[in-house]
Amino acid sequence: MNYGFCENRPFDLIAIGRACIDLNAVEYNRPMEETLTFSKYVGGSPANIVIGASKLGLRTGFIGKISNDQHGRFIEKYMRDLGIDTSNMVFDTAGHKTGLTFTEIKSPSECSILMYRESVADLYLSPSEVSEAYVQKTKVLLVSGTALSKSPSREAVFQAIQFARKNDVKIVFELDYRPYTWESPTETAVYYSLVAELSDIVIGTRDEYDILENTIDGQNERTATYLFRHRPSIAVFKHGVDGSYAYTKDGDVFRVQAYPSKVLKTFGAGDSYASAFLYALVRNEDLETALKYASASASIVVSRHSSSNAMPTIEEIQHIVSVHA
Amino acid sequence: MNYGFCENRPFDLIAIGRACIDLNAVEYNRPMEETLTFSKYVGGSPANIVIGASKLGLRTGFIGKISNDQHGRFIEKYMRDLGIDTSNMVFDTAGHKTGLTFTEIKSPSECSILMYRESVADLYLSPSEVSEAYVQKTKVLLVSGTALSKSPSREAVFQAIQFARKNDVKIVFELDYRPYTWESPTETAVYYSLVAELSDIVIGTRDEYDILENTIDGQNERTATYLFRHRPSIAVFKHGVDGSYAYTKDGDVFRVQAYPSKVLKTFGAGDSYASAFLYALVRNEDLETALKYASASASIVVSRHSSSNAMPTIEEIQHIVSVHA
Amino acid sequence: MNYGFCENRPFDLIAIGRACIDLNAVEYNRPMEETLTFSKYVGGSPANIVIGASKLGLRTGFIGKISNDQHGRFIEKYMRDLGIDTSNMVFDTAGHKTGLTFTEIKSPSECSILMYRESVADLYLSPSEVSEAYVQKTKVLLVSGTALSKSPSREAVFQAIQFARKNDVKIVFELDYRPYTWESPTETAVYYSLVAELSDIVIGTRDEYDILENTIDGQNERTATYLFRHRPSIAVFKHGVDGSYAYTKDGDVFRVQAYPSKVLKTFGAGDSYASAFLYALVRNEDLETALKYASASASIVVSRHSSSNAMPTIEEIQHIVSVHA
């Protein structure tokens, strides 16, 4: 299937947004108060997605701002070592820190996080730090919703979107909603709908689409109808254990079930889902296959301890898909 | 000529943005340091435009936030007394003050202003204070660029635009660029281009279009080409004493000269221009006539002491046009 | 009487704090909404006090930050023309504006003000802009309470106090409480008591002392006892039309009645009171005379339109005192 990606681009996927640090409880199945040791990983939705995509074989790059300290340097080196192009990752010169996420795993179904998002470096990426020459080198620009939550990162994303539209780069909007740093639900809805209307593909959970529409009982059908009045041609709705759906502007609807998994924690499921989905699209697989890859990838990551390190290979994904065919 | 305005709407024009106080030097032709008395007027570009349009006979309304003090009450009453609907003007409950503009008239060609725009009430209008039921009552929504300069006013404008598009309300974007409160030129360009691409008609000086394009040597032809790739169908370029131009998506270009005037000061010229231009459009006059009305209106206001109080009647405008025909 | 002022100092009085603009209603005895013209004066408590003291013949100087615009330049020139040393008035380089006070005179007993105090220049005076060489040139340093309401002005005042104590400069603390910009009553009480304990003379209304003590039913006797456990040797309590009291560490108490006056408005009474009181002290008049001068000065200013321009001469003051002797 052909999704209209421009050929002859040096990158398949460039993401814009946050690259942070996850501090995962080493001793788990208990409240975090009783955890005394934490393991350090690269985290943050768009970073995880390019890490996953890179492991699957896509040529990837990242646009973002990181702290000029031990954490920022760790992130940049980790991503570079995986083959991700980090030439457009900017070190913050104003002393802003890397965002942190402490994870708490009380039980497979009771996970929570403790986030440090106050004045973090990623939200200080400015529009003048986004390069049109760089954006035009990719087939796909992945935009993460959290990067819209505060200025100047918000404007940097709009700048990247403008460059992408001007240069026939497909825009994928991963809603990635985090309540932190947003001022109000109406503010979120304003920017989520603005960006969704300008994107080619939108991916999110049903709850995240409700945030976008500032409603509490949204329906996929209605959401898709709204989006298809604008630029999007594909909308993906994730319903957790109930599987996920892809709607197309042509009127098709696809659904796949979630694959069974021995769940350790729920973090990272969405990021691994998106990376495998985008991998399949770039490889011109049909939409149903893309949903299966996405779902298989998520089922693997939830059984492992980290998000970024846990990203599967294409062989692992295809193995799961074939076993459940 | 038919511009596609929806008929059967109770309002011709609703503006969103700031309504402020002008304090004009009573003793002028001197530096403000030597001025000891000031006269108080309602001011602020979108307020002036609806005041002008109301005087010309349009049915108008205003969406904005004003201070809950003597200045805010003065503004609301002044506009209400002129027949402007003020039901959607909200009093600020957080103690923010009305913006102030002290005007200095050293000579007709040397005018400057001293603005108080720090934490002013108009920039605190929030998206939840914009009513879809109200926006859908008008033919035209006028958006003022300065209202984009800070959150939450910025999001309130995007909310109004979304309501306007959904309800077939024509969007007019008056660039109205003021350097205050903007963080950077790239930030301004990001929001100006986003809103311009979503508007039906764009009005600005050549300098303001350069701000929108983040360039220093823009050309009308090129700007119009860019805009017409998106939603706009008319773009008006003002060149001060060198007259003004209207470009249309259909490929027409109109030009009118500035009318001669005994200039007292230059303030208010742009606002009176816009109000007469929109009046003509709503009355389905052709574009050349609209430009003439606009130009005549500006020539009258620059010869008078205030901006809002000085707005002319239709007879005064038509008199000037006919004299110079 | 000898108050221990150092002789051989080039200045009698240097004040630290705000110098602002008053915009007084030209048409009064009505709500401000109906006032259309305003007269411009220099204002702000410590500025008014040095203006008053300068008119009485004291050698005065001022430490403060003013806006680098028409208003700031007007203030500096006005004060310089009166003979006040302005060499330590600093122009703000960060774009902060001069504070404004619009006055409303509904009737002699119903006066109110509308203040613009958001990010005003005077509150940005920094401790590094206070010169020890300058502070040591004066007999008296006048500290205005409002200058404590925000950093870095707050630290600039503490710096000036430290220099004053080190160089045997008497510190006079005029409580000058304005609710604007303070975060909480406890914050105000913390700094007011810190500064009062470090001062030699404290002047305030009974209400202001209640703010200092964070109480609602303070008594002069108790307040004086508290203050005299620390550095102060004189405490002045103003009770409006009921007159005023001076307590001394030695146990004396003096009282004078308010002089009758044809009141136009109440603004400026406190500042004229302080300037005449300090004039008398510097001239080594006894405390009772100082209270009389203060009271007479206040009775004159409340009968006139402005605060700064209205400051009386010593002859005018002595005339009133002698008439009512």
Add this chain to the structure above:
Amino acid sequence: MNYGFCENRPFDLIAIGRACIDLNAVEYNRPMEETLTFSKYVGGSPANIVIGASKLGLRTGFIGKISNDQHGRFIEKYMRDLGIDTSNMVFDTAGHKTGLTFTEIKSPSECSILMYRESVADLYLSPSEVSEAYVQKTKVLLVSGTALSKSPSREAVFQAIQFARKNDVKIVFELDYRPYTWESPTETAVYYSLVAELSDIVIGTRDEYDILENTIDGQNERTATYLFRHRPSIAVFKHGVDGSYAYTKDGDVFRVQAYPSKVLKTFGAGDSYASAFLYALVRNEDLETALKYASASASIVVSRHSSSNAMPTIEEIQHIVSVHA
């Protein structure tokens, strides 16, 4: 020796300031970029000092604000389990987070820290949350310099100092200077000198006293002379491996050498020093013994991995002192 502590107080020592989280590198002797695991401890100078003092047998309490999350609850429980009274530790209700310190141990002599201090809960302790009834229950109030670095914590400290002075509680000022969150060196010097002048005992490194005096080449003799013109009666100057000095208002000077130690890292040395010094004073040991206890305590903590957990017992301290007698 008698230092004038009030007898019959239920607490020996109450500290005010920050209680935070240390995340110490599990794999050390390398850059933090290569550390993948961190151990969690309670940290923050005043928390460490009361922890150390509590282990030595003092009856202790803590005044501070902690985050209402897993980190805040961990801190409160850890301190309570050690017997520290936590009844005046307040949970933040505005979402502020606990401060974090990641420690990097490249070598025993190359240690650095990466601090998260942006909008942390401890700096939001407000003056109204400090109880006079609580402060008057202790012999000693320990004030930590970092708590002065921002409002409202700064005012909370001034409030506590006022209560202490009013109720004959001895005030110990541990300079504990951290560059984070201070606006300028002059701001720091203003508040450090204000508080030092109000304290009974001041403890700091020579570098920290230079900060207090806003100088670069301070001398202990001169500093002591300055302090003794005000309230302090003892000043302790720490010179790292070169030992430390105690000056008294009576003119005595004591010095002790640093004890030899197998240094793992330098963190926590100052806090263990202060806790043992204060323990000795409360037990009415002479000043030379207090310096020895302090020095011995520091030599133990620098040989261990954490700061808080590593605090020694009195037997361990006395053993070192006796071995080197």
